[in-house]
Amino acid sequence: METYKNTKANAYALIPLLVFVIIYFVTGIILQIQGVENAFYQMPAPVAAFVAVIVAFILFKDDLNSKFSTFIAGCGDENIITMCLIYLLAGAFSTVAQASGGRDAVVNLGLRFVPANLIIAGIFIIAAFMSTATGTSVGTISALTTVTIGLAQGAGLNLAMSLAALVSGSMFGDNLSIISDTTIAATKTQNVDMKDKFNLNLKIALPAAIITLILFIAFGRPETVVPIETSQIEIVKVLPYLLVLVTALIGINVFVVLTSGIIFASVIMLFQNSFDFIGLSKLIYEGFTSMTEIFILSMLIGGLSYMVNKEGGLDFINKKVLGFVKGRKSAEIGICLIVFLMDIAVANNTVAIVIAGPIAKKLSKDYKVDPRRSASLLDIFSCVGQGLIPYGIQLLIAAKITQGLLAPVDIMPFLFYQYLLAVFAILSIFVDFAKTKDKWNFEKDMPESAILKENL
Numbered sequence: 001m002e003t004y005k006n007t008k009a010n011a012y013a014l015i016p017l018l019v020f021v022i023i024y025f026v027t028g029i030i031l032q033i034q035g036v037e038n039a040f041y042q043m044p045a046p047v048a049a050f051v052a053v054i055v056a057f058i059l060f061k062d063d064l065n066s067k068f069s070t071f072i073a074g075c076g077d078e079n080i081i082t083m084c085l086i087y088l089l090a091g092a093f094s095t096v097a098q099a100s101g102g103r104d105a106v107v108n109l110g111l112r113f114v115p116a117n118l119i120i121a122g123i124f125i126i127a128a129f130m131s132t133a134t135g136t137s138v139g140t141i142s143a144l145t146t147v148t149i150g151l152a153q154g155a156g157l158n159l160a161m162s163l164a165a166l167v168s169g170s171m172f173g174d175n176l177s178i179i180s181d182t183t184i185a186a187t188k189t190q191n192v193d194m195k196d197k198f199n200l201n202l203k204i205a206l207p208a209a210i211i212t213l214i215l216f217i218a219f220g221r222p223e224t225v226v227p228i229e230t231s232q233i234e235i236v237k238v239l240p241y242l243l244v245l246v247t248a249l250i251g252i253n254v255f256v257v258l259t260s261g262i263i264f265a266s267v268i269m270l271f272q273n274s275f276d277f278i279g280l281s282k283l284i285y286e287g288f289t290s291m292t293e294i295f296i297l298s299m300l301i302g303g304l305s306y307m308v309n310k311e312g313g314l315d316f317i318n319k320k321v322l323g324f325v326k327g328r329k330s331a332e333i334g335i336c337l338i339v340f341l342m343d344i345a346v347a348n349n350t351v352a353i354v355i356a357g358p359i360a361k362k363l364s365k366d367y368k369v370d371p372r373r374s375a376s377l378l379d380i381f382s383c384v385g386q387g388l389i390p391y392g393i394q395l396l397i398a399a400k401i402t403q404g405l406l407a408p409v410d411i412m413p414f415l416f417y418q419y420l421l422a423v424f425a426i427l428s429i430f431v432d433f434a435k436t437k438d439k440w441n442f443e444k445d446m447p448e449s450a451i452l453k454e455n456l
Contacts (some may be wrong), residue, residue, distance in 0.1 A: 009320060013313030015059055015354065016304055020052035024346045032391065037400075040391050045157070046293060049300040055247055056307050067307065074306025075299045083188035084298055087291040088181045089258035093225055094135060095287030096280070097240045097265040100272060103143060105237035106130045111147075112233055119151050120158075120220030121213055122173075124165040125419075128209065131173025133241035135180040137394055140170040145401040156223030163398045165216050170394065171387035172209055175379055176201055178248040179258070181350045182379050189357025190364065190375040195251050196436065199399075200376040203434035208420035215416045234443060240265040298354055298404035305358040311346030314362050322363070331367035332429045335360045335374050337379045343385030345394050370440040380425045389407045389419040 027048075028040035036042060057067055074080070097103070110129055114122030123144070131140040144166055152162035172178050178194045187194050244261040248254065266280055273279055308314060318325070321335040338359050342352035356378060364374040386392050390408035399408045428434040 005038060008312050009315040010312030011316045011320070011405075012059070013308050013311030014111060016052040016056035017308055017313065018056045018113050020301075020355070021179040021342070021345050023048040023277060028347065028391070030255070038393065038396055041393055044293065045346070045348065045351050046296040047301060048266050049297055049304065051309075053300055053304050056304055060307060060311055070300025070307050070310055071303040074303035077302050077306070079188045080298055080302035081189050083184055084295045086184050086188070086254055086258070087181060087295050087298070088288045089255065089262065090135060090181070090184065091289075091291035092284045092287030093174055093179060093240070093244065093258050093261045093265065094139075095290060096262055096269055098139075099283050100240070100265050100269040101234065101237045101267060102240055102265065102268075103130070103134055103139070105234045106133050107143060107147070108240055109233055111321050115326075116155075116225045117222060118217060118220075119155055119222055120162050120165045121216040123148055123151070123162060123441065124169040124209075124213060124216055127166050128172040131170045131180075132177045133173070133238070133245065135174075135177040135183075137167075137170035137174035138397065140173065141394055145398050150404060157220065158414075159355050159402065160410045161216070161220055161414040163402070163406065164411045164416070165220070166410065167394050167398055168212060168388060168415055168417035171383050172422075174386075175205060175421075176344070177245075178254070179244060181291075182353055182382055185289040185294075185298070185350050185357065185377040186375040186382075188360055189353065190371040190378070192372045192375050193251070194254060195249055196372040197375045197379065198249065199381060200372055200434055200436065203290075204376070204380060204424045205421060206426045211420055212417040227419050237268060240268065254320070293403070294313055294354075295348055297351065301354045305355075309358065309362075314359055314438070317359055318362055318366065325363065325367065328367050328369055328453075329429050331363045332373065332377060333426075334363055335369070335377045336425065337427075340381045340385045343382050344389060347389060349382035349386035352385070353378050356382075370436060372436055372440065376423065376434075380421060384418050384422045384425075388412065389413060 018421060024040075024043055024045065027043040031042055046209070053071065057064070057071075057312065060067055062070075074378050107126065107130060110122075110126030114126065127140050127144060130144070131137050134140065134173055148162050148166045149159065151157070152159045174182060176198060177183060178198060182195065183194060187197050240261050241265055247257045247260065262284065266284070269280055269283070270276070279418035306312075317338075325331050325334045335356070339352050339356040346352055346355070360378055361371070362375045363369060364371050367425050389395070390412060392408075395408035395411055398411060399406050424434075
């Protein structure tokens, strides 16, 4: 396998990546001006990536066969393929667990323990728990927005603050969940274990969440105490989520973790549906297909990044665009900046990580940033950006369900968690309160395949 250590920095090589971002961003802007709903989510990301790949084949040197071989090498990178397979299993688990009633059971469990006089703080906790269990901020917001609006209006609460608590809690779980697509992308682009990234993220996210909770308790007390109605708690339906979370944190192989979760949720589903194996098989397949977009995108971006790297594009970003990077701390700032800007451009935190991942990997190698740390920062700042931008799907969904009572910008001032998460993450760069117990050995701890492609 080739490496490209001697390639000169080349701005020209970045044109395909810029084409991808521009197509995504400009299309969103144009559709937004035209009043199209969810404008930034109309352009399928894999199509934009496919156009960028074509541009790379046209612009880059070498004969067609050599360019094709380079592209396939990137698509077939061990970490890319692993990431794609994990996507499929995570999609299947999420779909089957939800269909078996797991998501509703999580909501009821959370509502049962929320004190009526601490509704906004309770919404934050429920959303955090649910999104951590299910791995989706969008699913959490979609499921809980109507409940949140009802509670807020009934108790005379600030509706914008209530929805901000929901979005903030959802982003907490999106950032930490081991079945979240952002976690999968961040850990696999940096070739680290999910457990290690979770532990590092928690050291930053937990203090931010605690202060956020205090702020919601202080400023979110209701004018009227409203009883919260809940359905019967079905703890058995929550168990598949707990199984996946606990076994992943113990350090069991992620394929075993997700497969076990699928089997557990499937057993529950079969008992509920008179052992309808065909129905179950369709659900599992539905879960696979729900990840088609990010699966295809990851492979295309993996191949494109490998081509861009060969031509010197990542070297140019490292040396010119991120010219302020002189050491480990400034490299960490560079990682935060590049993924944050990518998310602002494409309004999708997973896509932002997939694009920024190879750049972060190179910064990690060149400036001895622990890859577990770079994975953590990638996930954190993609979620910070995604949880703040008014055209992001999270805020759009929350505002839309209010039926005109609020716009996304009305919610933004109360997104305490996102602001605090950014503050604590930046602080952790200069004050080592979020670090691993052991140091990363860049030669010994990296598998051979990662050493061969260390610049990808």
